[in-house]
Amino acid sequence: MSLSTETILVLRVLLPSYCIALLGYGLGRWDQSLHRKTISDLIYYVFSPCLIVSSLYKRVFNPREFLVIGAATVALIALMFPLAWLFKWRQNLSGRGFYLPVVFMSTGTISLPIALLLYGNEGLAKAVIFHTVNILLLYSLGPWLVSGRAGFGPFLRIPAVYAAALGILVSVTPTLAPPPVQELFWLALRGIDLVAYGAIPLMILTFGYALTGAERGAAREALPGALLRIVGGPLMAAALVWGLRAGGLLPMEKGYDLLRFLDYRTTEAVIILNAAMPGPIMSYMLALKFDADPGRAASILALGTVGGLVTVPVVLHLINLFVF
Amino acid sequence: MPATAPTRFWTRALLGLLIGASLPAKADPGGAAPVPRRPVAVAMFLWRGPTESERAFMAALEAAPGLAPNFTVLDAQADPARLAGQIRAARSGHFDLCYAFGTTVAAALKAAFRDTPIVFDIVSRPVESGIIADWGHSGNNLTGISNVVPMASAFQTLRLMVHFRKLAFLYNPQEANSRIQLAEVVAQQERFGFRVRPVPLGGAGTLAADLKGLMTSGVDAVLLPSDSAVLLHAGTILAFLNSFGIPTIATIPDLVETDGAFISLGPDYAELGRLAAQNALAVLSGRAPGDVPSRTGTALKLVVNMKTAKRLGVSLPIQLLKISELVQ
Numbered sequence: 001m002s003l004s005t006e007t008i009l010v011l012r013v014l015l016p017s018y019c020i021a022l023l024g025y026g027l028g029r030w031d032q033s034l035h036r037k038t039i040s041d042l043i044y045y046v047f048s049p050c051l052i053v054s055s056l057y058k059r060v061f062n063p064r065e066f067l068v069i070g071a072a073t074v075a076l077i078a079l080m081f082p083l084a085w086l087f088k089w090r091q092n093l094s095g096r097g098f099y100l101p102v103v104f105m106s107t108g109t110i111s112l113p114i115a116l117l118l119y120g121n122e123g124l125a126k127a128v129i130f131h132t133v134n135i136l137l138l139y140s141l142g143p144w145l146v147s148g149r150a151g152f153g154p155f156l157r158i159p160a161v162y163a164a165a166l167g168i169l170v171s172v173t174p175t176l177a178p179p180p181v182q183e184l185f186w187l188a189l190r191g192i193d194l195v196a197y198g199a200i201p202l203m204i205l206t207f208g209y210a211l212t213g214a215e216r217g218a219a220r221e222a223l224p225g226a227l228l229r230i231v232g233g234p235l236m237a238a239a240l241v242w243g244l245r246a247g248g249l250l251p252m253e254k255g256y257d258l259l260r261f262l263d264y265r266t267t268e269a270v271i272i273l274n275a276a277m278p279g280p281i282m283s284y285m286l287a288l289k290f291d292a293d294p295g296r297a298a299s300i301l302a303l304g305t306v307g308g309l310v311t312v313p314v315v316l317h318l319i320n321l322f323v324f
Numbered sequence: 325m326p327a328t329a330p331t332r333f334w335t336r337a338l339l340g341l342l343i344g345a346s347l348p349a350k351a352d353p354g355g356a357a358p359v360p361r362r363p364v365a366v367a368m369f370l371w372r373g374p375t376e377s378e379r380a381f382m383a384a385l386e387a388a389p390g391l392a393p394n395f396t397v398l399d400a401q402a403d404p405a406r407l408a409g410q411i412r413a414a415r416s417g418h419f420d421l422c423y424a425f426g427t428t429v430a431a432a433l434k435a436a437f438r439d440t441p442i443v444f445d446i447v448s449r450p451v452e453s454g455i456i457a458d459w460g461h462s463g464n465n466l467t468g469i470s471n472v473v474p475m476a477s478a479f480q481t482l483r484l485m486v487h488f489r490k491l492a493f494l495y496n497p498q499e500a501n502s503r504i505q506l507a508e509v510v511a512q513q514e515r516f517g518f519r520v521r522p523v524p525l526g527g528a529g530t531l532a533a534d535l536k537g538l539m540t541s542g543v544d545a546v547l548l549p550s551d552s553a554v555l556l557h558a559g560t561i562l563a564f565l566n567s568f569g570i571p572t573i574a575t576i577p578d579l580v581e582t583d584g585a586f587i588s589l590g591p592d593y594a595e596l597g598r599l600a601a602q603n604a605l606a607v608l609s610g611r612a613p614g615d616v617p618s619r620t621g622t623a624l625k626l627v628v629n630m631k632t633a634k635r636l637g638v639s640l641p642i643q644l645l646k647i648s649e650l651v652q
Contacts, residue, residue, distance in 0.1 A: 009642050058487050060516060120484050120641030171517065186489065258589070258624045258647065259477040262484075266643050324646035 010316045013117040017110075017204050018309065024208025032212070039206055040281075047199035048108060049163030052132070054196035055116075055124040056167025057189060065267065066129055068249055072240055072271045073133040077103055077141075079236055080228075087224050097293025099145045100286060101279025101300040102225045104138045105233065107131040109207045109281070110308070111274050113200040118316070119266055126270040132164045134274070138282060146292035210281055211305060222299035229304045230278055230311045237275030241268045241323075269319045276315040278304030361392035364608060367419040369410065369433060370399045371426045372555055375578060377445055380597030381423060381604070388605055400429065402556040411436045421604055424468070427501035428552050430455050434466060441613040444468030445600040446593070448550040448575075450618055453500040460617050467607065467616040469600045471550055471591045473575040473624060475508040478547060479516050481589045481626065482573040485638050488544035490519050494534075494561065496553035497524040505549040525553040535564045548574040548585060558583040571636055580627040581651050586636060587628050591621035625649060 027034070084102040105111070108131050115127035139158050170189070244250040250264045279301045287297035366385065368378060374397070385393045398414065400407035411432060414422070422442045424430040430444035434455060442465055450456045450470050457463035482488065493509055495502035509520050523538050525531065538546070546565055548554050554561065555576065562583045565572055572585045577593065579585040599619055606616045626648040633640060640648075 009645065057517075059483065117639075118642045120644070121487070122484055123641060123643075254623050256620060256623055257474055257477050258626060259480050262643055262647060266641075269643065320642065320646065324643050 007317065007320075010118065010313060010320070013114060014313055014316075017113055017117075020201055020204040021208035021211075024205040025211050026208075027205070028209040028212030034209070036206075036209065039202070039209075043199070043203060043206060045159050047195060047202055049159045050192045050195040051112065051124075051199040052128050052160055052163035053167040053170070054189075054193050055121060055128045056164060057170035058121055059125050059171060061168045061171045065126070065263075068244065069126055069129040069267060069271065070133045072237075072244070073130050073274075074137070075240055076105075076233070076237060076271075076275050077134070077137055079240075080233065083228060083232065084225070087228055091221070091224060093221070093296070095293030095296065096146045096148075096290075097287040097295070097297040098225055098300070100138070100142055100283030101297050101304065102229050103145070104142070104280050104283055105134055105229075105274055105277040106280040106305075107134045107274050107277060109203045110312070111277050113204060114273065114312070114316075115270055116200065119269060122263070122266050123270055126267055127274065128164065128167075130270060130274045132160055134280075135160055135282075138280065138286075142283065142286045143290065146286050147290040207281075207305075211302065222296060222303045225296075225300040226278070226303035226307055229300070230276060230307050234272050234276040234311075234315045237272040240275075241271060244268075265324050268323050272315065272319055272323070273312075276308070276312055278308045361390055363392045363394060364421065365417075365419045366393050366395050366421045366423060366604075367414050367417075368395050368397045368423045369407070369414075369425065369429045370397065371407075371429050371552055372402045373399055375425070375446075376593040377597035377600070378423070378425065380594040381445065381601045382597075384598050384601030385604060388601075391605075391608065402552060404428070404432075407432055421608060423600070423604070426552055426555075427453050427455065427499060430466070430468070431500070434464065437465065439465065441607045442466045442468075443600050443604045443607065443613075444618075445596055446471045446550070448472050448501045449504045452504045456618055459619070462614045462618060465613045466618075467603045467613040468618050469596045469603065470618065470620045471575070471593075471596060472620055473550070473590055475505065476512055476516070477624070478573055478575060478589050479512065479518075481587060482545055482547075482571065483516075484641055484644055485587070485633075486545055486571045486636075488518055488571075490521055490541070490543045490545075492521045492523050492538050492541070492543040492546045493549065494523045494525055494538075494546060494554055495549055495551045499551055499553070502549055502551040502553075505551075509547065525557065527553075531557055531560060535561065539568060543570065545571045545573065548572055548576070548579060550575045550590075555579075558585075566632055566635060569636055571638065572632075577625065577627045577649075580629045580632075584629055584632050586632045586638075587626065587648075589624055589626055592623075592625050595621045627651060 080103045081099070084099050088098045107127065112124060112127050112131060116124040135158060241250065245252055250268060254261045281301065284294060284297045284301055287294040368382070370378065382393070382395055385391060396419070398410040400410060407429065415436060419440055422433055422437060422440055424433045424442055424444045425446055427447045430442070430447050431453070433442050444450065444455060444466055445468055447453070447455055447468060447470055449472060450468065451459065456466055493506055495506055497503065506522055513520050521541055521543055523534055525534055548561070558579050562572065562579065562585050566584055574580060574585040574588040575590045577588045577590045580588040599621065603616050607613050626644065628640060628644065628648045629651045631652065
């Protein structure tokens, strides 16, 4: 059986990522004494923001692209919420911990590396837009969903928001400063790039490490939620992409300039890829913080993550077949 | 009663006639009545040997019904003096149509021939370089096909894989078309956040010094426009740049396929040749060249040299792999 170049590329991207995650998992099984909070704080406050700045400053800011991807993120979250509510109601579940790992996606840890390695910097920059909107909603709506209380405090403390703003600012004002200042600026950006390079392996490693803490029980109860996330999500995204095409926001005509066509298709791939992601670790943290059934949230997360090892390659293969 | 010999003869003859009349006539490749093929003398003025475009142009004219084209190929071998001599010689003969490859040749033919129709091909900016007045109506005896590539798209193609801050632009300063492309690149640099370093190519004698100067300025990537000097020295330029691991973006697909440039965003030359042939046929059927609209191809294509990509250590994003033509 001969594999296509694209399949080989998907495997070449996914296999090293899985190996790093496995390494993280092995590390967690072998030694639980690592200070997980310190590592996750480093990612949250340093590595992830650097990755966001690094991916955004290298390209021209496109407000239309920002709007399309941002609106798609909002739509996917808004559409998933009533479905999650329906499932919760059908299963007669109590507590609010069910919502977050089903409604929101892990757009940072798994999706950003895949987007970069498969779709290049263009893919990463688009994935960053999706990620930024996703976490903005997670941090603002998340506490309300699990506790019923709203507040803008956590929203204003998200480093990724400031990183995205900085990245966009640099991309729209790249060469306005005099040459000596530009040189210094360039050096600073190179430093940010260097930290950004380290973000992806560290994210995957931490992700594998975090899996060791997941609860194995309550799989039957968690299964519908996990399936809704990793199977329902990409199906919903595919329908949304079809709607965006039909609405003329992502035109299918190749036209004279192939780059525009390529750009639209990359946007579609990133939307579907992100929608196929399991729930974010942060949803467990919020459930824990507000004591909103964290055990169930952890089970859905673990099951979704393990299931994602199978569904994400399938989704990537389908993207290759039907999007490009 | 047995038939006599003369009766059998006449019976067979009559049957033969009837059967013969009922059978379809043997297929004649030229049709039942041969259509006279009008002889047409076409002068093919080339700058540096034939490309896919000329091959497609000639094949399309040869396949056109009712025409018997006779091509006289005049290759200037990138020598302006040689081109001038060929034009002088051609003016003393009779040609129904002239084909011009590239801006330099098209401009020279425009100045030399006032009455003979000229079909130009692979002219990047025909309006801006003064070859024609307008895409719809040339205002002269020219019509043709452009290989224009939006410069912003060329940068974006390279940016899909490589981040660059200093971009060198190699060009022939004598060529109007190249100066126009350079102005477009310069106009985009603020928006895209890079600096352009124009590198005018003096000629074969100074090429080594030009390239050495390019290296000392520390450029991150090189843009090779649609330019006669670039085309002429492509082999030397690309061997040099590849040996130093400098990524190149070309707007001529041939440079990727034959000379090892990293990536190109450009039109399909065979398609341009076929379109040029359509314009030529319109002119040969009696339309004034000035009324035959000049056009571009229907779509640009991406060509990637995988060997060069490997040498540069660049991994291609999957979306690019899916829609590019890969040269192994």
